[in-house]
Amino acid sequence: MTAIPLGVPRRLVEFTIDGQEARVPEGSTILDACRAAGKDVPTLCHGDTLTPKNACRVCVVEVEGSRTLVPACSRRAEPGMTVHTETERARHSRKLVLELLASSVDLSTTPQVAGWIKEYEAKPDRFGPEAARLNEEPRIDNDLYVRDYDKCILCYKCVDACGDQWQNTFAISVAGRGFDARIAVEHDAPLTDSACVYCGNCIEVCPTGALSFKSEFDMREAGTWDESKQTETTTVCAYCGVGCNLTLHVQDNEIVKVTSPHDNPVTHGNLCIKGRFGYQHVQNRG
C-alpha cells in the first residue's frame, strides 16, 4: 500500500460492483474499489508506484454500457457505474490473456500467476508445439543485473521507472513493434554502453523476474535460491544523508538482494546504485 498523504478531503463516488454498493474517494480506480471490497482481480502490469499502463489486460471487468471490457487497474470509478468483475465474458478474456502470455514467455518466476492459471483453467499448450515464443537467451553483460527478456511481458514498468516517472535516466525503452517489440537500450547495445546508471529501480518494479539481481540469477541457476530460507530486514541506508529505507534479503547469513519498501512516502521503492548494489562491504568478513 502506498501511504496516502493527507490532502483536501475528496468527494466520494458511489457506484455498484457485482450488485453491491461501493463508495470510494474520487479518483479511485475500479481496482482500488475492488480491493477495498475484498475482491480479487488479477493484475500483472499494474504497479503500485507507477501510472498504470494497462497493457496486460488481465484485470478486465465488464462495465455496463461499454462496448468492450475495461481495465480495472486504470479506469476511474464514475458515479453510477455498474461494474461486474466475474462475468463469463470477463473471465474468458482473463483466461485467454493468461494463455497467450504463458504460451509466449516464461512465467516461472512471476508471482501468483500459477494460481490464476489454475483458477481460470488456462491451457497455454493448446496453441500447439509450434506456437511462437520469445526464446531469448538471458543477457549477462555486467556484474549487477541480468536481463532475461524471455520472461518479459512488456508491461512497460521498467520503462516508466527509468524514464519520466522516477529515475529520469531514460536508458531503456520499447523498440520494434508488435510481437517483435522488446525492451532495449539505445541501439540495442550492451547495458554497459548505455545510459544506464544501475539504480536498479527497474528491477524493483519488474513483475516477472525478467530483470533480476545477478546474485539471484546465479543462485537460481545453481539451484540454491530458496525464498523460504530468506529473512527480510528493513533498515536505513548509511551511504548518504537521504536515508532511504533498504530491505535486506538474507539467506544463509548472506545478503542476496536489496529492495526498498514501496510505501515509503519519500522514495516509493527507489534507490540509487549504492543503496541497491553496494552491500558487499557488509559481508566482507576478512
Next chain:
Amino acid sequence: MDLHFGDSKPTDDERAAVDALLGPPESSWEGADRSDADLRWARGGREARDRRDLLLPGLHAINDRVGWISEGALDYLCRRLTVPPAEAYGVATFYAMFSVKPRPATVLHVCTDLACAAAGAPELCAGIEARLGPGVHVERSPCLGLCERAPAALAIRAGDPVRTAVSAPATVEGAVLAATAPDSAPEEPPAAMAVPQAGGDDLILLRRVGVVDPLSLDDYRAHGGYTALRRAFELGPAGVIREVTDSGLVGRGGAAFPTGRKWQATASQPDHPHYVVCNADESEPGTFKDRVLMEGDPYALIESMTIAAYATGAHQGYLYLRGEYPRALHRLEHAIAQARARGLLGDDVLGQGYAFDIEIRRGAGAYICGEETALFNSIEGYRGEPRSKPPFPVEKGLFGKPTVENNVETLVNVLPILTMGAPAYAAIGTERSTGPKLFCVSGSVERPGIYELPFGATLGELLELAGVRERLRAVLLGGAAGGFVRPDERDIPLTFEGTREAGTTLGSGVVMAFDDTVPLPRLLLRIAEFFRDESCGQCVPCRVGTVRQEEALHRIVARTGAAAADDIALLRDVGRAMRDASICGLGQTAWNAVESAIDRLGAYE
C-alpha cells in the same frame, strides 16, 4: 534527464540532413564544435526539449538522405533535440519505412496486399527480385493505396533530394525501371483516372477532381473554392458548428461519430490552445479515396481544415499524411505555400483577423498511426502507440490539449454543407446517413476506382456501376478491419444503419470484390499477417493474439470441415478476447474479416 551519447559520429551527409531541417547547432551542447563560451555556461534543456515533435521529421530527413539511420546520425539528432537516444531508437524501430541497419539507397516497396495479391503480386515480386541486383532493397509492403491500379510498386531512392517513382499497374520492367532510374520512369496518370465518374454533373465531393488544375489556386477559386470559408466567416464559429451539426455529418473514417458534436465539444473546452488534426494516414488496405482527393483537389482540404479550425478556435493545424503518398505530399506542400502567399493561411486569413496555419507531418509506415491517439503520439515524437481512453481527444489530444481530429473525406464534406446549407445537404442520402459517400472499389471489377454515391445505394448498384465480373465469390466491406459478405447479398444498403442491420460494417468505404479464382484461405492469411505486422505490441490480446490467429490459419489453410474444427474453435476464443480486451480498434477488429469469412462464406466448410 541523464543524456548519454556514445562515440559514434554522424557522417557529413547525415549532419547536413539534420541541419537542413533544424538549422546549424548553436553550441557544443547540441552538437557543434566546442567554443570558449561553451565551457562557461550550459543552457537548460527546456527550450530544446520542446522540439521533441521534430523527431519524426528528423528521422525522415536522415532516412531520405542516406536510406537508413545509423547510430551516429541518431545520436546527433538526439543531441540536437535533447531526446534520450534509447527513446529515439524505440521510435525509429517502430516505423516500417525506417531501418537502423545499413541497406541500399533504393528501396522498392512492392504491395502484396489484398487487391495486389489477387492481381498477381507474388509473381511480380519473384520477377522483380530475379532482375534486380543488390543495389535495390525489395520490401514486401502492405497496401500502398493504389489498389485501383493493382498491382503496385513504389520506389524510393535516398539522396538530396530524395526521388520517388510509382509503377502501377506494375510490370516487372516498370518496377525495375522505377527502382533503377526513378527520374526517367513514366509519370503517374492524373488522379482523375481513379474516378470513373469524373466530370459528372451530380458529383459533390469529387466534382473538381479532373476538372481543376490541382496546382492552381486561381483555378480552384474559379471553381467555387473559398466560398465555403467566406460563408463560415459570415456565420461565425457557433454558426458553422450549428450547420455541421444540422447536416447530420458523421465521421467517414469508420467510427461514424457525429462531427458537429465533436467540434462543439472541442470548441467549448476552456483549456488552450486547441488543435485541428487532419488524419490523412489512409492505411486501411483497399482505401485510396483520400489520396485521390488530395492529389486531385488539394486546396479543398486546406480550405476545410481552415473552417474546422475557425469553428473550434484552433490556430494551428497538423496534416498527418501517410509516408507512402509522395505525390499527395508535393501537391499539398505546394497548395499550402500558395495559400500562405495569398493570405489564405497565416496571421490574417482572408483579411478577417483570424490566424491559422497548417504543418504537414509525414507518417513512416505504420497502419496504427491512423488511430487518432496513436497519431498524436507519432506527431509528438513518441512511438505510435494508442493511448487509453478516456480522456478523449476533445479534452486531451495533441500535446495534451483539446483537439479535433477528422479524416480527409469527413473534412471535405464540410464545404458542400456550408455552400448548399445544412437542410439541402441533409436531404441527400438517408435519414440517419446523410450526404454523399465515397467508395473505393477494387478487385474483380472492370472499372475499379473511387465512386461517389448518395448514402442508401445498394451494394449491387455500386458493383454494377464498377462492372463486376462473373463468378463473384466474396465482397470485402470496410477493408481488413471490415467483413466479408456473400455475392448474393447485393441488396445491402450502403448506409451505416443498413450495414449494421445486415451484421456487417461500412468501415472506411472499401468494397473489394473477389472472384472464384482467388483462394479464400490465402486471402484470410494475408489479412491475419497484416494485423500481426501492424499491431503496435502494447497489449497482450493483440500482440500475441494476432500471432496465434495467423498460426491457426496457417494450420488450416488446406483443411476443411471436421479437420479444421478445433482450430476454428481456437480462433473464436482468441478472436473474442481480442475484440473484448484490446486497447484499441486494431486489436478489436483484427478478427472481424476472418470471422465473417467463416460464418458468412463458409470458408472452411
